[in-house]
Amino acid sequence: MQIVTQNEKNMLVTPPKKSLSPFAIARKKFVKNKLAMISLFFLLLVTIVSILAPYITTADITRINIGQMSLEPSSEHWLGTDKSGRDVFTRLLYGGRISLLVGISCTFFVIILGTLIGSISGYFGGAVDSLLMRFTDFILNFPFLVFVIVLNAILFGKVNGLWVLIGTISLLSWGGIARIVRSKILAEKENEYITAAISIGCSPTKVIVKHLLPNILSTIIVQATITFATMIVAETGLSFLGFGVPQEIPSWGNMLNSANEPDVLQFKLWIWVPPALIITITILSINFIGEGLKDAFNPKSKR
Amino acid sequence: MLKYAFRRILGMIPMLLLTSIVVFTLAKLMPGDSLSGEIDPRNTNPEYIAEMREKLGYNDPLPQQYFRWISGFVEGDFGKSTRFKIEVSEVIGERLPNTILLGFSSILITYILAFIMGSYAGRKPYTLTDNLIGGLNYIGLAIPSFIAGVFAIFFFSFTLGWFPSNGSVDIGVTEGTIEWWLSRLHHVFLPAVVLGLLSTASYTQFLRNDIIENSRKDYVRTARAKGTPERKIYNVHILRNSIIPLITFLGFDIVAIISGAIITETIFTYPGLGQLFLQSVGTRDYPVLLTLTMLFSFLTLIGNLIADVLYGVVDPRIRLD
Numbered sequence: 014m015q016i017v018t019q020n021e022k023n024m025l026v027t028p029p030k031k032s033l034s035p036f037a038i039a040r041k042k043f044v045k046n047k048l049a050m051i052s053l054f055f056l057l058l059v060t061i062v063s064i065l066a067p068y069i070t071t072a073d074i075t076r077i078n079i080g081q082m083s084l085e086p087s088s089e090h091w092l093g094t095d096k097s098g099r100d101v102f103t104r105l106l107y108g109g110r111i112s113l114l115v116g117i118s119c120t121f122f123v124i125i126l127g128t129l130i131g132s133i134s135g136y137f138g139g140a141v142d143s144l145l146m147r148f149t150d151f152i153l154n155f156p157f158l159v160f161v162i163v164l165n166a167i168l169f170g171k172v173n174g175l176w177v178l179i180g181t182i183s184l185l186s187w188g189g190i191a192r193i194v195r196s197k198i199l200a201e202k203e204n205e206y207i208t209a210a211i212s213i214g215c216s217p218t219k220v221i222v223k224h225l226l227p228n229i230l231s232t233i234i235v236q237a238t239i240t241f242a243t244m245i246v247a248e249t250g251l252s253f254l255g256f257g258v259p260q261e262i263p264s265w266g267n268m269l270n271s272a273n274e275p276d277v278l279q280f281k282l283w284i285w286v287p288p289a290l291i292i293t294i295t296i297l298s299i300n301f302i303g304e305g306l307k308d309a310f311n312p313k314s315k316r
Numbered sequence: 317m318l319k320y321a322f323r324r325i326l327g328m329i330p331m332l333l334l335t336s337i338v339v340f341t342l343a344k345l346m347p348g349d350s351l352s353g354e355i356d357p358r359n360t361n362p363e364y365i366a367e368m369r370e371k372l373g374y375n376d377p378l379p380q381q382y383f384r385w386i387s388g389f390v391e392g393d394f395g396k397s398t399r400f401k402i403e404v405s406e407v408i409g410e411r412l413p414n415t416i417l418l419g420f421s422s423i424l425i426t427y428i429l430a431f432i433m434g435s436y437a438g439r440k441p442y443t444l445t446d447n448l449i450g451g452l453n454y455i456g457l458a459i460p461s462f463i464a465g466v467f468a469i470f471f472f473s474f475t476l477g478w479f480p481s482n483g484s485v486d487i488g489v490t491e492g493t494i495e496w497w498l499s500r501l502h503h504v505f506l507p508a509v510v511l512g513l514l515s516t517a518s519y520t521q522f523l524r525n526d527i528i529e530n531s532r533k534d535y536v537r538t539a540r541a542k543g544t545p546e547r548k549i550y551n552v553h554i555l556r557n558s559i560i561p562l563i564t565f566l567g568f569d570i571v572a573i574i575s576g577a578i579i580t581e582t583i584f585t586y587p588g589l590g591q592l593f594l595q596s597v598g599t600r601d602y603p604v605l606l607t608l609t610m611l612f613s614f615l616t617l618i619g620n621l622i623a624d625v626l627y628g629v630v631d632p633r634i635r636l637d
Contacts, residue, residue, distance in 0.1 A: 150331070151331060151334055151335075153620075154331055154335070154613070154616055154617050154620060155335070155338075155613060155616070156571070156574050156575060156612045156613060156615075156616045157575060158574075158575040158578055158579075159574070159575070159578070159593065159608075159609055159612045159613070160609075162578075162593075162594070162597055163342055163597070163605070163609055164342070166346075166597050167342060167345050167346055242458075246460045249460065249462075250460055250461075250462050250579060253462045253579075254462075254578070254579065254582055254594060255594075255598075256594075256597065269462070269463070269466070272466045273582075273583075275474075275481070278466065278469060278470055278474065279470070279474045285466065289463050289466060289467070292460065292463060293458070293459055293460075293463055296458050296459075296460065297454075297455070297458045300454075300457070300458050
């Protein structure tokens with residue numbers, strides 16, 4: 014309150030012209046973007062409901078109930094039960110936990126790896142750059158799906174299945190981020206403030222972390238959003254094919270897997286339509302958020 | 317230009333060798349002796365296995381084994397399928413035409429749809445139809461292909477009954493007749509649409525934006541000032557300039573079709589290489605699995621190479637890099 018009154022006093026003398034920080038401008042623009050805000054609320058809702066799954070439903074997700082196989086939706090089972098008699102609604106909530114967890118963890122690792130390699134490569138240049146970029150090209154030249162499936166087949170059973178999946182997906186998908194971060198760093202390091210920072214004796218780590226990365230953070234955030242959507246597609250797609258999250262763990266992709274049976278696909282819509290819809294809407298909303306962020310961080314956009 | 321292309325092709329060779337080393341390492345990490353498929357997996361007599369291992373040279377040093385494998389590979393000797401008991405090249409050769417047909421039709425569908433939608437939206441930007449096409453594209457980019465595939469089977473195969481939901485050809489049709497070809501096209505249509513959906517969206521968006529950008533350039537203004545009819549400006553002047561950059565997408569299409577084929581072929585139980593790949597993982601048919609992994613990696617490399625070279629064709633500045 015004190016500050017507000019002081020501001021008002023100042024306004025009488027000289028109107029204060031403190032411009033907003035780039036992030037504050039971006040936030041303002043983003044909040045005005047209706048589609049992005051609705052998407053953000055939807056994504057938060059899905060996340061919170063998934064996290065609170067054990068408190069929302071009390072049904073057992075693992076127990077196979079022969080007496081209640083493939084029941085249609087009713088007041089007792091909101092979305093019916095699947096072929097093993099498990100409640101679809103409950104599995105949807107628990108599936109969200111796994112799918113979102115895999116998506117977020119993969120995004121985290123991909124961004125960390127990509128930023129690390131991209132910034133080292135861009136900052137040092139020369140031999141380090143060519144070596145790291147050839148390596149990136151090498152990774153990018155692997156057909157992603159093929160190698161994830163093969164690696165999963167080899168590692169399966171040796172380590173906990175979920176983390177094998179997260180590891181293999183992350184290891185094979187950081188290439189694109191590394192390239193983008195590198196090109197951004199290359200452009201940014203030509204600025205004079207970097208020369209100044211180096212001349213007063215900042216170590217390379219400090220220059221990268223304190224001076225370069227904050228200035229390309231907006232790019233990284235937008236890329237992280239897009240990556241998050243891609244990773245959810247990767248997880249659900251692999252699980253749908255039967256090579257992702259282990260079958261006994263419910264995930265959206267695993268639930269959709271039952272649509273491979275013609276009988277389920279044709280007559281038992283309640284088993285596969287809910288996961289299919291929630292995957293699509295989640296991915297759409299993440300994409301809308303990404304577009305909104307891109308717009309918000311773009312100084313040229315008027316919206 | 318030739319020099320540039322040559323340089324890119326030479327640069328591909330070390331990549332290919334490195335990839336083959338990775339695949340070989342993966343093969344060695346797999347349980348059992350996976351490279352040749354000569355050892356009968358059901359015969360568990362340790363003496364038999366030891367004898368076969370010695371005969372096939374599995375006790376040699378690893379580099380020697382690698383060179384034997386890779387030289388056999390270059391000569392077209394991929395080993396024997398453990399599941400089908402025939403040469404891997406035969407198993408793959410049987411499925412290859414199906415995948416080629418699928419990939420080819422999906423590219424064709426992509427081109428036709430993207431050309432129609434993109435040139436229309438570019439000509440009349442910010443109208444209702446343009447926004448509609450934009451919205452469709454957005455959904456096309458966001459929906460994962462496996463969900464699109466599942467819904468496509470449900471609506472077009474089961475509910476409407478327009479297209480078959482599995483296989484590549486009707487049973488009992490004589491090979492080579494017109495009926496046989498029509499049946500094949502009938503089977504390939506739905507998977508090809510699903511496979512082409514994703515690329516269609518990016519092609520359309522690219523074409524639209526490029527046409528809009530071109531229509532603001534000086535040469536268009538000159539053409540208008542001379543009194544060239546609007547139709548001719550768009551169909552001849554702008555379209556020619558906007559289509560050229562599109563050809564660079566071809567390389568990425570090859571890459572997208574490989575992973576797309578694995579998913580769509582499985583959903584539509586279409587007997588192609590993608591389905592064979594997943595089956596070989598499931599049945600632990602390692603010789604087939606490894607050959608396909610090498611083949612897919614090779615095609616991905618070729619796809620990226622084509623994209624790079626075509627970039628050089630379209631934008632000569634890149635060649636200097």
